[in-house]
Amino acid sequence: MAEAIKQSVRNPAMRWVGIVLVAAALTALPFVLAQVGTAWVRITNLAILFILLSLGLNIVVGFAGLLDLGYIAFYGVGAYTYAILASPHFGLHLPFWIILPIGALVACIFGVLLGAPTLKLRGDYLAIVTLGFGEIVRIFLNNLAQPVNITNGPRGITLIDPFRVGGFNFSRTSSIAGLDFSGPIKYYYLLLVVLVLVVVVNLRLENSRVGRAWMAIREDELAAQAMGINTRNVKLLAFAMGASFGGIAGGMFSAMQGFVSPESFVLVESIMVLAMVVLGGMGNVWGVIIGALLLSFGPEILRYTVAPIQYAIFGKLLIEPEVIRMLLFGLALVLMMLYRPAGLLPSATRKRELEEHD
Amino acid sequence: MDIFLQQIINGLTLGSVYAVVALGYTMVYGIVQLINFAHGEVVMVGAMVGLSVIGALAASSGLPPLVVVLAGAMSAVPVCMAVGYTMERVAYRPLRGAPRLAPLITAIGISIILQQVAMLVWSRNPLSFPQIVANPVFEVAGAHVSAVQIAIVSVSVLMMAVLTLIVYRTRLGVAMRATSENAQMAGLMGVNVNQVIAATFVIGAALAAIAGVMIGTYYGIAHYKMGALLGMKAFAAAVLGGIGNLAGAMLGGILLGVVEALGTGYIGELTDLCHIDWISTSLAQRCAEDGHVVVFGSNYQDVFAFVVLILVLVFRPSGLLGERVGDRA
Numbered sequence: 001m002a003e004a005i006k007q008s009v010r011n012p013a014m015r016w017v018g019i020v021l022v023a024a025a026l027t028a029l030p031f032v033l034a035q036v037g038t039a040w041v042r043i044t045n046l047a048i049l050f051i052l053l054s055l056g057l058n059i060v061v062g063f064a065g066l067l068d069l070g071y072i073a074f075y076g077v078g079a080y081t082y083a084i085l086a087s088p089h090f091g092l093h094l095p096f097w098i099i100l101p102i103g104a105l106v107a108c109i110f111g112v113l114l115g116a117p118t119l120k121l122r123g124d125y126l127a128i129v130t131l132g133f134g135e136i137v138r139i140f141l142n143n144l145a146q147p148v149n150i151t152n153g154p155r156g157i158t159l160i161d162p163f164r165v166g167g168f169n170f171s172r173t174s175s176i177a178g179l180d181f182s183g184p185i186k187y188y189y190l191l192l193v194v195l196v197l198v199v200v201v202n203l204r205l206e207n208s209r210v211g212r213a214w215m216a217i218r219e220d221e222l223a224a225q226a227m228g229i230n231t232r233n234v235k236l237l238a239f240a241m242g243a244s245f246g247g248i249a250g251g252m253f254s255a256m257q258g259f260v261s262p263e264s265f266v267l268v269e270s271i272m273v274l275a276m277v278v279l280g281g282m283g284n285v286w287g288v289i290i291g292a293l294l295l296s297f298g299p300e301i302l303r304y305t306v307a308p309i310q311y312a313i314f315g316k317l318l319i320e321p322e323v324i325r326m327l328l329f330g331l332a333l334v335l336m337m338l339y340r341p342a343g344l345l346p347s348a349t350r351k352r353e354l355e356e357h358d
Numbered sequence: 359m360d361i362f363l364q365q366i367i368n369g370l371t372l373g374s375v376y377a378v379v380a381l382g383y384t385m386v387y388g389i390v391q392l393i394n395f396a397h398g399e400v401v402m403v404g405a406m407v408g409l410s411v412i413g414a415l416a417a418s419s420g421l422p423p424l425v426v427v428l429a430g431a432m433s434a435v436p437v438c439m440a441v442g443y444t445m446e447r448v449a450y451r452p453l454r455g456a457p458r459l460a461p462l463i464t465a466i467g468i469s470i471i472l473q474q475v476a477m478l479v480w481s482r483n484p485l486s487f488p489q490i491v492a493n494p495v496f497e498v499a500g501a502h503v504s505a506v507q508i509a510i511v512s513v514s515v516l517m518m519a520v521l522t523l524i525v526y527r528t529r530l531g532v533a534m535r536a537t538s539e540n541a542q543m544a545g546l547m548g549v550n551v552n553q554v555i556a557a558t559f560v561i562g563a564a565l566a567a568i569a570g571v572m573i574g575t576y577y578g579i580a581h582y583k584m585g586a587l588l589g590m591k592a593f594a595a596a597v598l599g600g601i602g603n604l605a606g607a608m609l610g611g612i613l614l615g616v617v618e619a620l621g622t623g624y625i626g627e628l629t630d631l632c633h634i635d636w637i638s639t640s641l642a643q644r645c646a647e648d649g650h651v652v653v654f655g656s657n658y659q660d661v662f663a664f665v666v667l668i669l670v671l672v673f674r675p676s677g678l679l680g681e682r683v684g685d686r687a
Contacts, residue, residue, distance in 0.1 A: 067459055067462065069466075117668060117671075117672045118668075118671070118672075120675070121671055121675070122458075124392070124393045124458050124459075124462055125597075125671060125675070127393075127459075127462055128393065128590075128593060128597075128667070129667065129668055129671055131590070132590065132594070132663075132664035132667050132668060133664070133668070135587075135590070135660070135664055136661055136664050136665070139658065139660055139661050140661075142657075143654075143655070143657050143658060146652065146653070146655065147631060147644075147651040147652065147653060267586065268470075271466055271470070274463075274466075278463055319478065323474050323477060323478060326470055326473075326474045327470075327471060327474045327475075329467075329470060330466075330467040330468065330469075330470030330471035330474065331467065331471060332467070333463055333464065333466055333467030333470070334448070334449055334464045334467035334468060334471070336463075337453065337456075337460045337461070337463050337464045337467070338449075338452055338453070338464065341456065341460050
């Protein structure tokens, strides 16, 4: 069976058939989900955002091997950039195709700001510094309401503009060819397009000159340097690119939710994204996607099953789904590292590296 | 009241707690070159256990207050030791020799689990410290010093002294130093390396337990989320002093406490735009109305530790007293 699948994947014609089938399934997906409930389309949209985030973090952690525990800060920077430039807060209403690149650029600058002083640090130190950086950004988002109100403090920014192209508004339902496209469904297609682009970029990056340089640094920085790789620039590039992906995802999050507050950019979220990367398999684009899907949908499924089951058995809610989710999540991190350190779908080199004892 | 002296006193109090927690980080790092990311959560468990026992005893038994507090601390210590031991056995020992990222990620997992379990046991509401101990406040040169502050500093100093004795004057201490020097060699010399590493974790956890009770007593409150930030600050203190170095952790902790207190005390005044109100007339107008236009207020208190951490790692990665030169890849 497995052999047959492998054979058919190698066959170019079969490959195209597969791609067309997957594309058809992804196109039909939101309408199927909408039958179950619009909530599931929203959940899917958030899952895609998390895939985008994990792919961004995968560049830093998976490709370049730099453990970043403050990644959500870039997401936050992107989200706030969008919120500030497209909301009544400052009365600015720029179109999204201008703000998203600005958000990516601002996040990129933050990435370089974080990367530059930490270039010399070794793995675990880097992790702690990035964690501290994430906290600093959150504290600033929380407090930058004085003396000039920039972030509106803990209350966050509301009434953020949705995406809009001419008269086409992404938050309203519109009818095209007899089908009702609700707001979440439109965002789904937009996110899907962005996701496909990002996946292609990531796959191309992996085998590019830069991608190979990142992996060389991950494997052995000294050797990479000796081979003529400018480790400083290449590492900075990893931080900058990872951060820009985070910034773009943040901008889309902002537009979709219509509301941002520092609450969404806490340490747990950084760890969550890291867990997605680790669970799926650091350095492997498909693995990371699977990890992000599992950790985005898993908790939602828990939410809909755990509470009813507890009511059925005990007649009351003993443990909140949220707690169970976090417990499983912590347990998953520990068990993954103990029994399958390279992830569910490991990249070949990464696997060799993590299972080898140094 | 003299703000400067007052902030130094507050800083010394918090700093000595940071120092005790930092010792846990530094001991573990010195011996297995690993950042015990979950150490802050052990402090939290200590605070929660200690405050629950103190609360229960204060309500029911007629014991004298000091005995109640002591009983709280004494019950927190074994619980934390057990947590520390389990942590080492489950999450760190199997990964010894694995790449550094692996134990760091398990540590994150462990701290999430500890937090959630604490939330299940004690609920989301914070525990408060019952008002049983009279806390007389003394006035020294225009600043206030409370009995609790004096007690915290004294207990911290005592614990640092005991730890120094253990490390430099006992067989276990010799074994610990040998293991940190070269674990393989120490093993060949008959040191049970696994036992020594476990002992290091357990001692660190005991210190964390006492620190937890102290911080709970000082703030009068403990909650399931308190561990992460405290742990981060203590880690910053350990790095500031030079990680792996006991005296460094003590110095780093106290220094960080003082920096934080002074920073919090003065940042508002230092970043008050009214010092430069000649820049614009609208600013001058606001200054005339409010008196102060502060850019960074004391709500930035938690930033100092991270800034110190980053500065130290950039300019002197070996810390103030560290012997290890550079922590390059």
